[in-house]
Amino acid sequence: MVDYAISVKNVSKKFTLYHEKRDSIFESATSIFQKKRHSETLQALDNISFNVKHGEIFGIIGRNGGGKTTLLRIISKIYSPDSGSVDVKGTVIPVLALGLGFHPELTAITNIYQSSILLGFKKELISKRVEDIIKFAELEKFADTKIKNFSAGMQMRLAFATSVLVDPDVLILDEVFAVGDLNFQKKCFDTIMSFKKRGKAIIFVSHDMVPIKNFCDTVMFLKDGKIGNIGSPEESVSAYVDYLSTQK
Amino acid sequence: MTTIREEMWKFKGILFNFAISDLKIRYRNSILGILWSLIEPLLLLGVLFVVFSSMFRFEIPNFPIYLLLGIICWNFFKNGTLFALNSLTNRSALITQIYFPRSIPGISAGITASIMLVFELVVLTIFMVIFGFIPTYTVILLIPILALELVLILGISLPLSVLNVKYKDTEFIWNIVVHAGFFLTPIFYQFDMMPDYVQNVLQFSPMVQIVTMAHHVVLYGTLPSINSILYAVGSISVITVIGYLIFRKYQAKVVEEM
Numbered sequence: 184m185v186d187y188a189i190s191v192k193n194v195s196k197k198f199t200l201y202h203e204k205r206d207s208i209f210e211s212a213t214s215i216f217q218k219k220r221h222s223e224t225l226q227a228l229d230n231i232s233f234n235v236k237h238g239e240i241f242g243i244i245g246r247n248g249g250g251k252t253t254l255l256r257i258i259s260k261i262y263s264p265d266s267g268s269v270d271v272k273g274t275v276i277p278v279l280a281l282g283l284g285f286h287p288e289l290t291a292i293t294n295i296y297q298s299s300i301l302l303g304f305k306k307e308l309i310s311k312r313v314e315d316i317i318k319f320a321e322l323e324k325f326a327d328t329k330i331k332n333f334s335a336g337m338q339m340r341l342a343f344a345t346s347v348l349v350d351p352d353v354l355i356l357d358e359v360f361a362v363g364d365l366n367f368q369k370k371c372f373d374t375i376m377s378f379k380k381r382g383k384a385i386i387f388v389s390h391d392m393v394p395i396k397n398f399c400d401t402v403m404f405l406k407d408g409k410i411g412n413i414g415s416p417e418e419s420v421s422a423y424v425d426y427l428s429t430q431k
Numbered sequence: 432m433t434t435i436r437e438e439m440w441k442f443k444g445i446l447f448n449f450a451i452s453d454l455k456i457r458y459r460n461s462i463l464g465i466l467w468s469l470i471e472p473l474l475l476l477g478v479l480f481v482v483f484s485s486m487f488r489f490e491i492p493n494f495p496i497y498l499l500l501g502i503i504c505w506n507f508f509k510n511g512t513l514f515a516l517n518s519l520t521n522r523s524a525l526i527t528q529i530y531f532p533r534s535i536p537g538i539s540a541g542i543t544a545s546i547m548l549v550f551e552l553v554v555l556t557i558f559m560v561i562f563g564f565i566p567t568y569t570v571i572l573l574i575p576i577l578a579l580e581l582v583l584i585l586g587i588s589l590p591l592s593v594l595n596v597k598y599k600d601t602e603f604i605w606n607i608v609v610h611a612g613f614f615l616t617p618i619f620y621q622f623d624m625m626p627d628y629v630q631n632v633l634q635f636s637p638m639v640q641i642v643t644m645a646h647h648v649v650l651y652g653t654l655p656s657i658n659s660i661l662y663a664v665g666s667i668s669v670i671t672v673i674g675y676l677i678f679r680k681y682q683a684k685v686v687e688e689m
Contacts, residue, residue, distance in 0.1 A: 198687065207600045260530035261686055277528065284525030288456045297452065300445045301531045 188384035189235040194267035196228040227253045238382040242399035250408040273352025287331035320344035357388045449539035501618030511544035515588030533682040537592040567652035586671030589678040637666040
């Protein structure tokens with residue numbers, strides 16, 4: 184038996200789409216008397232299974248709305264799957280889209296504490312590393328500035344620095360390179376490679392096929408919630424490109 | 432209930448972190464800061480005192496202290512539940528990015544209200560010194576009474592926080608309940624001034640019993656009546672159990688509704 188860092192088995196997830204979202208009790212009550220259907224279900228993920236080994240960089244590609252973010256949220260326990268199971272060894276840090284759920288009215292330092300305690304790290308450990316985090320993110324001047332005054336790139340830098348310096352076992356990166364400058368992108372790549380060397384699993388989501396081809400060991404192509412292809416980066420990327428050309 | 436307790440133990444660090452940051456966010460950009468949490472009840476005290484001691488000539492002994500004690504008990508309830516109401520919706524960014532138990536924001540709202548309660552109790556003590564009022568040893572019983580009130584607050588806060596994500600009406604309904612409750616609780620009058628048939632209904636209100644018990648132990652130096660204790664514990668147990676069941680039903684889907 185191979186020891187996997189992440190193992191996802193037969194995960195499915197449905198969402199209910201309300202065409203006219205009923206937000207008030209009155210609307211809920213009156214809708215009982217209306218015959219019209221207000222909702223339909225969307226199969227966001229359909230029977231997804233895959234494994235990620237220690238020290239593997241696992242890429243996920245697919246169109247917008249293809250189920251990538253839903254899958255990442257299920258792996259990081261934010262959503263619970265309708266069926267199937269997810270088994271993750273150790274602590275996961277999800278760096279989804281923008282930031283780590285930073286509160287705009289709190290300072291950078293307070294947000295580092297808040298997010299990392301929530302992710303399950305001890306306060307003493309964070310106290311030791313908070314200076315390194317700020318330094319890595321190149322935000323020394325802005326340590327006591329409220330997040331609302333940060334640019335998107337600065338927020339992402341802070342989120343990335345926090346997540347790598349508290350040293351999780353599994354790192355989930357969703358479009359982290361989209362907003363950083365070149366200098367910081369280089370730093371990210373180096374950090375990711377050192378994570379890989381130390382045997383940590385990384386899930387990497389991007390719409391940019393260049394880093395996907397250069398870094399990933401395995402790539403999964405998600406096609407409308409189903410697995411389109413799982414295999415080497417070249418295979419999956421070409422499956423994705425073929426799929427896109429048939430869509431036109 | 433055991434699962435909630437285990438989670439709380441694991442996440443106790445973040446409970447206080449949330450509570451303190453809530454206070455900071457609440458009073459950001461204000462010159463008087465946390466003093467506002469004291470000015471508000473004191474202004475209310477002034478207005479009620481002027482209206483009811485000069486216009487209506489209520490003959491309640493130690494009226495200023497009677498009023499302030501009622502206001503403080505009521506504020507604790509009001510603050511706790513109103514903070515909790517938006518505790519999940521205010522943190523939608525965090526909740527959609529990191530997993531943590533959905534009960535944490537609601538419970539930390541209770542802690543925020545408790546911190547403000549402590550400040551207000553200090554003011555009450557200062558008032559007692561100014562008016563030369565010395566309570567008897569029964570005043571120590573105020574602690575279990577306020578602890579019981581905290582249970583009530585949490586029992587209401589948890590379902591309110593998840594319901595408010597799904598139904599925005601929760602906020603408006605609860606604001607009305609809090610408004611009406613202020614007048615239906617013996618804060619500026621005595622409960623036995625009410626006609627019997629009103630008393631028969633209102634005795635089931637946990638806040639009526641809590642404020643009455645607080646008056647007994649602080650002002651009159653007597654133990655609360657067995658009746659009060661039974662009604663308070665009974666109604667609070669019912670509310671807390673129902674509240675927990677509602678919370679459990681809605682909590683798993685809360686993120687998807689955001």
